[in-house]
Amino acid sequence: MSARDALPPLQCLRAFEAAARHGSFTQAGRELNLTQSAISRQIKRLEEDLGRPLFERDPEGLRPTPAGEDYYRVIRRVLRELADETSRQRRRGNERQLTLATSPTIASTWLARKLTDFRDLHPDIELRILTMEDPHRLDLAEFDLGIYYHLSHEIDPPGVAAEPIFSDEDVIAVCSPAYLARFGEVHDATDLLDNHTLLVVEDYFKDWLTWQHWYGTLGLDWHTPAHSLRANSYQLLMHAAFAGQGVVLCWSKLLSEDIAEGRLLKALPHAMPSPGTFSLLTPQHRHLSQAAQRFRQWLLEPPDA
Template sequence: MSARDALPPLQCLRAFEAAARHGSFTQAGRELNLTQSAISRQIKRLEEDLSRPLFARDHDGLRPTPAGENYYRVVRRVLRELADETTRQRRRGNERQLTLATSPAIASTWLARQLPLFREAHPDIELRILTVEDPYRLDLAEFDLGIYYHLSHEIDPPGLSADPIFHDEEVIAVCSPTYLECHDAIGGPHDLLTRHTLLIVEDHFRDWLTWQHWFESLGFDWQEPAHSLRANSYQLLLHSALAGQGVILCWSKLLKDDITQGRLVKALPQTLPSIGTLSLLTPQHRHMSQPAQRFTQWLLHPPQPAAP
């Protein structure tokens, strides 16, 4: 292949496709984990290679030129086909494998308890779990399905559609019975803030509900707690709650087993509707493998028990 016939670098094509799809260099950089200036440089390099502009700026923002529109349609199709074939090649030799992407918290608190039930129903499928904290940084080529809390007012992560697993989820304050045995009863929201230990998640992502938001949404006055244990790991704080170290916010359905079996109890009677729903994220424009189809059916449309 001559130098003139050589294809542009893949990173330039990915930057161009993301920028054209979002209509923004900034959004493209966020998706590809690059700076806005890095996206701009790659677009400029591509425009110099093609000897024509691909984007124009006007009062509405960034938009592709006619040449850019045509090039975008081709690049989008080629990249999609390349991603699909890459996924198939990586899976080849093990067509029974299903890779699920989820956050470490969901993996340890809920998914790990559901997988034995799925494996019992589908023993021929081999499972692989990929833990990534932020669904907006997922690489679509690395997994089949995702399980994350999804906010209805936010756009779906790029290339993914979201289907709710839970409906009408509630956020509650819980602690272990051991904590209540070792401390005086919690007299109310103010008493919780002034005399008890709050377990607080730091560096939370979009789907986390903070203690301050929980208090204020319920109409209670908020102040910094007198005692707290802070960590950037929800699962660490959950283990601390189970060990009697403090009070934590949780989703009632995500931790249903711990609540039903009495390992966690309500610290306060108040509940707040969750701002997000646990959702199944499905890559768009990709052929869904048989294991992915069977997991989706099992999770979203479980068989109903036969009537007596």
């Protein structure tokens, strides 16, 4: 291949694809763990190689030029096909391995228990769990199926289709028996704010809700709670709830086993219909392995359904 026909460096193509998809050098840098200036340099190198600009700026931000639009469509398709084929080749040596992507909370509070039943039915499948809080940061080549909380009105992670696992779901307030034994019963919604500790998620993603939203949706009077424990990790707050540190909002079906067995109790009788659903994310434009097909059928079409 002559120097004139040589392909641009892969890192430049990845930087361009991410920048065009996000419409931002900064967001592309976050996805690729690079600085904004590093993305800018790689785009400039690519533009010099091609001899034409690929982006232009307008009042709404960064957008591809007509040449950039054409190049983006090709590069996105080529990178996706390359990632899929790379993933297939890697899995070909071990067809029995299944990689599931999910959030740390779902992995620790629900999936780890459910997998016991699946492994009893399919002992030949080797499971691997990949935890990532934000599904939009997933690399499609790194997992077979994903399990995440999904809002229908939000933009889906690129390249995946979402199917609900539960037909409906409620958001409820729960605490441990140890908490009630130490601090007493929660008499009503006002008593919860005045005399108890609310476990509060900070830096939450768009798929979560606040205590204030929960109160407002249910028509309950809200004011700033007298006591709260705050964290930017919902998983940490769930551990705090089990340890008797306060009252937390949770999904009723996700923690149905803990509620049924008394490890968690409803602090209030109220239940708010969840605005989203727990969903199975399936990468599109990829043939599912036998292991992935068996897991999907087990999860979405259980024998007792």
